[in-house]
Amino acid sequence: MTTVVLGSGPKAAWARAVLGRLSIGGSDIRAVEGGFSRASLDDVASSPVDALVLVDQVVDVGALAKPSEKVLCDLVRPNAMQFAFAREVAARARCTIQLAPGAPVEEWATALADLTGTSPDAVREHMSGFPGPTTASLNGLPEGPVANVVRGYLAPLSAACATAAPLSLNWQRELFLDGDAPGTMLPAAPEVGGRPRILAYGPYLPLPVGRWSATVYLGFSNEIGRLPFIFEVDAGGSVARGFFEVERGGLFSLSLDFEVAQPLHLVECRLISQDSAIEGQFSLIEVQLDLQPGEAPAGYRAP
Template identity: 45%
Template sequence: MRDEGTTILLLGQGPRAAYARALLQQGVAGAAIEETWPAPETLARYSAAPPVFLVLVDPQPFAAPAADAAATPDMLNADLLRAEALRAVFALELARRAGTTLVLDGDIAGWPAALAATMQALAGSAPADQRPMPAPPPPLAMGGDLAASAGPLLDLYLGPLWRAAAAGHAPPLAWPREAFLDGDAPGAPLPAVIEVAGRARIVAYGPYLPLPAGAWSATAWLGFSPDIGRLPFILEIDSGAEISRGFFEVERGGFFSLGLDFQVADPLHPLEVRLISQDSALEGQAALIEVRLDPA
């Protein structure tokens, strides 16, 4: 099959992505095949000149874990998690721009036929002559331990992002408590119960994860102990380009939600949420249960 002048974007990792590239090189003579990675300049370039064809290889969490993943067998390294989130958001943003997106996953036996059918539909060409197939890669090695250690983030954030990536539409997401950090012990995971007694301060922050570009509506679910008393709080979302703020005052214990609208201009910029107590308190406890995220 010939399609001179076509630029094909390939997003994937490991031997299976290399196999997809070999199939593309064999089946689309004269095409420029670009393997791409998350970068703002790449998104800017393809916003100005949208790609015709995008190939996503194994669009799922931890399809090809990084080599240093074994160094943290008991818990997911934060850098690996953020890199995986960037890949998912980047794939979704590329699919928004691409004319056609092809997903290659599962059994590789069907990849040549799927690729041929897609390219024929794009070019209106006849089936290509049969040629020897490239040597197949080893079976897909999923990051089982890594995926398991991602916990709720896998089900509420990474999984939905990857499932929506090929369609190019941002899905509803959530950041659970496990994604956030403790304001009283910077860098430490946020505990289930936060002591708010003491001075005004940031009591929770994070998760430094990206979201697809566009308008979003966040709903923070919070819990407070019966002895909380009257205490004002601020919820901030820092998207890099702007900081959105919501103000609320707790007067009694219970479970409450706070909604906040915000914009994401740079989908590769990590977002920070901050829960801030605005006054000193003698006693009381709080809990940041999760932050729901819905595309507006």
């Protein structure tokens, strides 16, 4: 039996030690504490995974709350890669259990006993070294773009490997980059005027494998004239592309379907103006992302 323990810190080390003591001879306990890359995923998936144990899969609020010169998409990417990695391993595992932060010790004992075919009493014999609950709270984040991105993207993504519920994510404007100033956050109301060009791009973040529907919400100022645009999603295979034309100011939306076929691929969206413009401003408000039915991990079972 091969069990992958995904997590770092004292609680993950404790879980690995308890599983090693309780498992029958010949069991393979593998630890994944970092390096959430395609190569690492291929290594984990090179042999059948009987069970995935998720330990404290939570948003790193401390890192996000610190002042940083990084653009927001770069700041949230490490957590996003961790959660997307967990989702892909869960899709390959025969079963997945989540040892949730803040959960009572009894829940952890029951889950590990169920996984190893032993009794909760047998697990309780090892509880003396239990590091204690982890507090998972967004209280350390002030209201604003970071907290909104956590709620709309990171938090639901972190839960995606431990539930078969529909998955909806949200990429807000602050995650995207400015086509006129590459590498900087997209302003609230950039100029459209000028030559045809890429106006906005990014955020180079992962999405779970599957078929997705994306809806981009845009605003245009009253000065805008008739102008054609392209919105496209590059998910690693063919580029999904939608065309639309703006004739006056207002709010607009465009939906298109695309497929993520490569695990942990960093997805890029692009908003492109197709003709020159004299004046006008635009706002990329958000991109709503919905995983189409039938793409949930197959092996999940609740502890």
